[in-house]
Amino acid sequence: xxxxxxxxxxxxxxxxxxxxxxxxxxxxxxxxxxxxxxxxxxxxxxxxxxxxxxxxxxxxxxxxxxxxxxxxxxxxxxxxxxxxxxxxxxxxxxxxxxxxxxxxxxxxxxxxxxxxxxxxxxxxxxxxxxxxxxxxxxxxxxxxxxxxxxxxxxxxxxxxxxxxxxxxxxxxxxxxxxxxxxxxxxxxxxxxxxxxxxxxxxxxxxxxxxxxxxxxxxxxxxxxxxxxxxxxxxxxxxxxxxxxxxxxxxxxxxxxxxxxxxxxxxxxxxxxxxxxxxxxxxxxxxxxxxxxxxxxxxxxxxxxxxxxxxxxxxxxxxxxxxxxxxxxxxxxxxxxxxxxxxxxxxxxxxxxxxxxxxxxxxxxxxxxxxxxxxxxxxxxxxxxxxxxxxxxxxxxxxxxxxxxxxxxxxxxxxxxxxxxxxxxxxxxxxxxxxxxxxxxxxxxxxxxxx
Amino acid sequence: xxxxxxxxxxxxxxxxxxxxxxxxxxxxxxxxxxxxxxxxxxxxxxxxxxxxxxxxxxxxxxxxxxxxxxxxxxxxxxxxx
Numbered sequence: 001x002x003x004x005x006x007x008x009x010x011x012x013x014x015x016x017x018x019x020x021x022x023x024x025x026x027x028x029x030x031x032x033x034x035x036x037x038x039x040x041x042x043x044x045x046x047x048x049x050x051x052x053x054x055x056x057x058x059x060x061x062x063x064x065x066x067x068x069x070x071x072x073x074x075x076x077x078x079x080x081x082x083x084x085x086x087x088x089x090x091x092x093x094x095x096x097x098x099x100x101x102x103x104x105x106x107x108x109x110x111x112x113x114x115x116x117x118x119x120x121x122x123x124x125x126x127x128x129x130x131x132x133x134x135x136x137x138x139x140x141x142x143x144x145x146x147x148x149x150x151x152x153x154x155x156x157x158x159x160x161x162x163x164x165x166x167x168x169x170x171x172x173x174x175x176x177x178x179x180x181x182x183x184x185x186x187x188x189x190x191x192x193x194x195x196x197x198x199x200x201x202x203x204x205x206x207x208x209x210x211x212x213x214x215x216x217x218x219x220x221x222x223x224x225x226x227x228x229x230x231x232x233x234x235x236x237x238x239x240x241x242x243x244x245x246x247x248x249x250x251x252x253x254x255x256x257x258x259x260x261x262x263x264x265x266x267x268x269x270x271x272x273x274x275x276x277x278x279x280x281x282x283x284x285x286x287x288x289x290x291x292x293x294x295x296x297x298x299x300x301x302x303x304x305x306x307x308x309x310x311x312x313x314x315x316x317x318x319x320x321x322x323x324x325x326x327x328x329x330x331x332x333x334x335x336x337x338x339x340x341x342x343x344x345x346x347x348x349x350x351x352x353x354x355x356x357x358x359x360x361x362x363x364x365x366x367x368x369x370x371x372x373x374x375x376x377x378x379x380x381x382x383x384x385x386x387x388x389x390x391x392x393x394x395x396x397x398x399x400x401x402x403x404x405x406x407x408x409x410x411x412x413x414x415x416x417x418x419x420x421x422x423x424x425x426x427x428x429x430x431x432x433x434x435x436x437x438x439x440x441x442x443x444x445x446x447x448x449x450x
Numbered sequence: 451x452x453x454x455x456x457x458x459x460x461x462x463x464x465x466x467x468x469x470x471x472x473x474x475x476x477x478x479x480x481x482x483x484x485x486x487x488x489x490x491x492x493x494x495x496x497x498x499x500x501x502x503x504x505x506x507x508x509x510x511x512x513x514x515x516x517x518x519x520x521x522x523x524x525x526x527x528x529x530x531x
Contacts, residue, residue, distance in 0.1 A: 044526045050525060050529070061476075065512060067519070365529045414530050
């Protein structure tokens with residue numbers, strides 16, 4: 001350790017970065033450059049180790065390749081893409097249009113049909129409120145499901161206050177929507193059906209192609225919140241008869257604060273815009289397109305398209321490993337959601353006779369979540385699990401593990417070990433577990449207040 | 451330089467630069483992706499290999515830049531390291 005410091009002092013540099021970073025001689029070739037003496041702004045408390053990240057449904061790290069595509073726009077290509085009079089604007093515009101093309105390719109659309117927004121929440125708002133309000137005269141019925149993301153449910157509730165009728169379809173125990181029920185719920189007044197492609201809490205994949213077919217047959221627009229699905233399962237808007245689709249940047253290893261909305265042009269879907277102004281983005285979403293973020297989204301979609309097969313195989317391998325590790329070592333666990341129609345990067349498991357919050361605190365070294373990030377500040381169990389028919393105590397003890405492109409086998413093995421230890425420890429402390437071990441059926445107990 | 455030696459040189463460079471990521475996840479992913487990528491394209495013909503070599507060169511430049519940026523903003527180690 002001392003010798004390596006001396007070596008760098010001799011070369012005229014004392015670089016804190018190469019001392020702390022064990023992996024390398026980053027500054028070996030930068031002997032006399034001034035930037036080799038950079039301080040480390042991001043260092044946490046010394047000695048404390050960061051938890052491993054297994055919460056890919058709430059957000060994902062930015063892929064280095066995406067960052068590489070964005071940085072030129074943060075440094076030198078800073079022009080406004082809507083400036084048509086100078087080279088700064090032209091380069092910026094070319095980069096944004098290129099990004100638009102890449103986003104359209106991953107869903108099989110045309111680049112003219114993509115609108116950049118500030119995220120899937122804004123895309124969902126524009127799609128639902130925009131379509132509903134435009135066709136308000138003749139059609140005022142909207143169909144959705146109970147397991148949708150909060151942004152969709154809240155938009156629908158808002159529309160109900162405006163006078164629209166909304167039907168919230170129930171889901172089966174496996175989380176999938178019933179196609180017959182959907183067919184029977186569609187009326188001549190229905191303007192929009194909105195069903196998410198991959199659920200963010202339980203990971204089930206809805207039968208989008210069949211739903212799209214039903215909607216097309218009945219002349220109803222079909223919107224899908226594909227924030228968790230884009231780049232992970234193959235999506236083709238023409239094959240699946242999708243008219244509107246929401247994309248979120250930070251779920252596919254892109255930057256936070258950007259998303260996209262696909263609005264079909266043939267047959268035309270008319271939308272009443274929410275954000276009005278200079279008429280950018282086909283008038284549907286005015287405002288300067290954040291060129292840095294849009295380029296990041298484009299790069300993320302491009303990489304996701306190229307890596308889809310590799311990622312899917314890797315995620316499935318890790319999912320099998322994790323599930324086998326948990327079910328082999330820990331009895332009385334239940335996976336929430338259909339086992340087959342699911343995206344394998346999402347594993348939502350309930351541990352019987354263990355309290356969820358205390359388990360989450362015990363496995364502090366693994367960053368995962370119980371319930372979705374949007375609802376985690378309240379103490380209620382997640383509405384998605386409740387709508388699956390999961391009992392209160394199981395819903396409270398559920399944990400969601402997110403596996404992604406950057407997860408490693410070592411992290412999965414570490415998770416299994418730490419779960420094994422802590423679930424057993426918590427169960428040993430639990431009187432309910434004792435009673436179950438003795439063979440008493442918990443449901444037959446009559447609890448009384450003392 | 452024969453194509454085979456160019457490819458081997460690229461592979462070694464990519465692995466060497468990937469090891470310089472200070473983030474555990476990026477480092478492991480990069481090493482894994484490089485080895486999987488080179489292995490699956492092992493038996494492609496001359497023209498395809500030429501394009502793949504160009505892609506690999508671009509990726510090498512990207513890895514060098516990003517490893518450096520990553521090390522500038524590195525944070526504490528993970529529990530599994």
